[in-house]
Amino acid sequence: MSTGAAALREAFGPGRARTGAPLAPLTTFKLGGPADVLLEAESVADIRRAVEIARDFWMPVSVLGGGSNILVADAGVRGLVIRVRRGEIRAIGEGLVRADAGVTINGLVRWTIGRGLASLEAWAGTPGTVGGALYGNAHFHGRNIGDLVAGASVLAADGRVQELEAGEMEFGYDSSRLQRTGEVVLSADFLVTRGNPELLRETARTSLAYRKRTQPLASPSAGCIFQNPDPARDRVPEGIPWSAGALVDRAGLKGLQEGGARVSPTHANFIVNEGTADAQSVRRLIERCKAVVLERFGVHLREEIVYLGFEGQPVSRSIAAEG
Numbered sequence: 001m002s003t004g005a006a007a008l009r010e011a012f013g014p015g016r017a018r019t020g021a022p023l024a025p026l027t028t029f030k031l032g033g034p035a036d037v038l039l040e041a042e043s044v045a046d047i048r049r050a051v052e053i054a055r056d057f058w059m060p061v062s063v064l065g066g067g068s069n070i071l072v073a074d075a076g077v078r079g080l081v082i083r084v085r086r087g088e089i090r091a092i093g094e095g096l097v098r099a100d101a102g103v104t105i106n107g108l109v110r111w112t113i114g115r116g117l118a119s120l121e122a123w124a125g126t127p128g129t130v131g132g133a134l135y136g137n138a139h140f141h142g143r144n145i146g147d148l149v150a151g152a153s154v155l156a157a158d159g160r161v162q163e164l165e166a167g168e169m170e171f172g173y174d175s176s177r178l179q180r181t182g183e184v185v186l187s188a189d190f191l192v193t194r195g196n197p198e199l200l201r202e203t204a205r206t207s208l209a210y211r212k213r214t215q216p217l218a219s220p221s222a223g224c225i226f227q228n229p230d231p232a233r234d235r236v237p238e239g240i241p242w243s244a245g246a247l248v249d250r251a252g253l254k255g256l257q258e259g260g261a262r263v264s265p266t267h268a269n270f271i272v273n274e275g276t277a278d279a280q281s282v283r284r285l286i287e288r289c290k291a292v293v294l295e296r297f298g299v300h301l302r303e304e305i306v307y308l309g310f311e312g313q314p315v316s317r318s319i320a321a322e323g
């Protein structure tokens with residue numbers, strides 16, 4: 001065991017800082033290898049302490065929320081993985097609700113609807129946490145969750161906590177400043193208005209029904225694999241919708257299989273794990289889709305999912321390594 005791992009186990013106890021901990025069950029894809037050390041963070045203090053220890057020992061740090069938008073390498077993830085789960089939700093004044101990073105989007109939707117607060121109801125059924133949603137600026141039906149964010153509290157590489165305003169979050173399509181800085185979200189403030197709980201519930205039900213109708217929810221997946229084409233960079237042939245799913249579909253790739261991974265016959269932008277998929281088979285399938293779409297339509301598909309533990313992928317952009 002590395003000295004960093006030993007220090008984390010001493011600080012948090014071996015039950016909470018686990019070495020060689022399997023990550024597959026903590027992802028919606030249900031695949032991938034173990035973390036060198038996995039910490040289940042229960043508070044902001046936990047996150048700060050773990051990051052501090054990792055920095056002292058030059059351990060790379062990766063952050064995991066609901067694990068619903070990631071592909072974990074078969075060899076697992078080196079260094080420390082902090083799993084940010086749970087937390088509090090509270091009203092912090094008229095029109096503002098603060099949610100800790102580990103709160104699930106579904107939990108936040110239920111909480112706000114129950115109090116007659118409108119704005120998040122259409123996000124019902126979005127897997128994952130507040131932290132993960134801010135990281136990738138989660139989107140649904142052409143709307144971005146960043147549009148509802150008034151500000152966020154983040155932990156920077158040097159251990160400082162910063163309060164950022166929405167304008168400083170650099171929200172864009174599928175992007176935020178967090179992808180550049182490696183900061184960890186601790187909490188976020190959402191803009192809300194007064195609403196009728198019955199009407200809000202109806203909107204939430206409509207979203208859930210839409211997801212059920214259009215997404216392969218019975219099989220493990222990580223949601224949409226590819227980003228939609230960018231009008232500023234890409235040229236999509238006439239007659240094909242500007243959507244990654246449409247491009248994969250029109251290229252005839254629905255149902256394509258690599259090992260236990262398959263392009264969903266229900267939604268061409270989903271890859272499903274049919275039970276025996278590993279990360280390599282998913283990656284091979286992703287590369288095949290990209291190659292065929294490029295050849296057929298001249299469009300470079302870019303991944304929406306985040307790779308964890310792959311060479312040259314986000315683990316090296318960890319806050320500890322940069323600190």
Ligand SMILES: Cc1cc2nc3c(=O)[nH]c(=O)nc-3n(C[C@H](O)[C@H](O)[C@H](O)COP(=O)(O)OP(=O)(O)OC[C@H]3O[C@@H](n4cnc5c(N)ncnc54)[C@H](O)[C@@H]3O)c2cc1C
Pocket residue numbers: 028062063064065066067068069070084101102126127128129130131132133134135136137138139140178183184185186215217221222223224306314
């Ligand atoms: C069935 C299904 C449907 C989906 N539908 C949608 C949809 O409609 N719209 C959409 O946008 N996405 C959708 N997704 C993808 C996914 O739900 C979102 O991207 C979600 O916001 C990811 O959150 P997470 O907590 O699971 O993040 P994770 O998958 O755990 O992590 C994703 C990234 O966020 C980072 N991260 C997580 N927490 C923090 C934190 N506290 N601080 C800093 N970085 C953090 C991680 O390091 C990683 O880089 C879907 C996924 C599935 C499986």
